[in-house]
Amino acid sequence: MATGRTHRPATRSRGIPEATVARLPLYLRALTALSERSVPTVSSEELAAAAGVNSAKLRKDFSYLGSYGTRGVGYDVEYLVYQISRELGLTQDWPVVIVGIGNLGAALANYGGFASRGFRIAALIDADPAMTGKMVAGLPLRHTDELESIIEDNGVSIGVIATPAGAAQQVCNRLVEAGVTSILNFAPTVLTVPDGVDVRKVDLSIELQILAFHEQRKAGEEADLAQPDTDAPAAPPAATARTVPAEKRRPEPGSDGDIPAVMPA
């Protein structure tokens, strides 16, 4: 690198590692905050701290975009904001639809992060006819029947699925059929899509379970040799079926109200 900067720093984009792409939004956020405080330049060390990564990683990441820094000085904040925004495709307008306006869908519609940075909610779509026309986040709910026309009319290529698990695949199919090629899935299901369609999933229950794993680890380290195999079945792998010792949750008097148990775990 260093030498030979050709005339197109633009489509040098070929082959930015996925791990780097996933961090660019983080850097962008930190840079935006600096920009708002009118900080003109920032070192890799400072920016890395703000983004919660280490500086070597950050420098390596930026090296995939080009040589945008100045040795001995750091990075120009505004310039980097622009370059990263462009790299991420945020200098253009991305109409999105949100399908499934329950608690979560409504939260998403009201979430500022969607409206900012080039994302624009083209429509909120729900299957419940009784909800059609109701206003959420300033937008009228549209019925699922209109899904295809909404997508085509608005040139929507990004869809957000916030339906119950059972409806997700079907909604997904219709989105893809209508032309959506990127999907953000909040429903706790594995979606099957054709090649060329990207799916990212956000799964609250999975995140909690990962935390529980580590939490258990911590607890186990203290007591260590405790936990002499609770009442675990030492059943031979392919013998009589073993059942989880049923619900052994203590419902803690007075705090287990009517929490819906959808069991999407």
Added chain:
Amino acid sequence: MATGRTHRPATRSRGIPEATVARLPLYLRALTALSERSVPTVSSEELAAAAGVNSAKLRKDFSYLGSYGTRGVGYDVEYLVYQISRELGLTQDWPVVIVGIGNLGAALANYGGFASRGFRIAALIDADPAMTGKMVAGLPLRHTDELESIIEDNGVSIGVIATPAGAAQQVCNRLVEAGVTSILNFAPTVLTVPDGVDVRKVDLSIELQILAFHEQRKAGEEADLAQPDTDAPAAPPAATARTVPAEKRRPEPGSDGDIPAVMPA
């Protein structure tokens, strides 16, 4: 492995790769579905398909837990459900608090995935005094003042932060101070925590930005040599500050209502 199965398949847990841990909940979900359909055994191929991974990966993952399968047959569904549940720490009760009951917090409180699998909402906490006592998901909202006592009284070690970005670090500090050691963060900020505290973040805006990157890629591949550098500033890295070409979003007549623009990107 194979040979020498010692008496404690239990705390063989040492050193399960993080990537594997992150997939265990996925397998568990697929297995639970099979269990509900009373399917007795499943092959790595079938289970992998249901979980959306390839079978080699699944077998490797399971190999870290122990030899729970039967060659020529497959895995006993119930037995695996139990083993994975135990590995993840889901056979015990995990009281959690959710802090910040806005749109998102309420959605989380109502989300079935929280209530299932050993997670129990110990309390919903919000800073707004006007909200205190209001019922959400069958639980009364508690005021932030009670945060410490709630955590101590209930032995809460997992906290969910769904506050605005500005309040997140402060809430986090109080949670950690009171004894929480695992945090699921929905606020778009980097949280700083002491060693020994786990943080996982869920960031809607980041996921969308990653999708936008790939989406842009796809579009670029079609038109390819098009996009001759929109109006990009070829500014020398450390020269005069470059500003993003201001808002060039077309507000698409009639659809840019009062969407809050919090800009947490």
Added chain:
DNA sequence: TATTGTGAACGCTTTCACAGCG
């Protein structure tokens, strides 16, 4: 025979450490 369990190869990601340069 069908399918698991796993060494070994491969590829991606992170980290190191320092040359290059303003």
Added chain:
DNA sequence: CGCTGTGAAAGCGTTCACAATA
């Protein structure tokens, strides 16, 4: 001198392909 940019090394994670075995 200070800080970026980057080869090279180290560390993980995935995939291959096949020996082990119920």
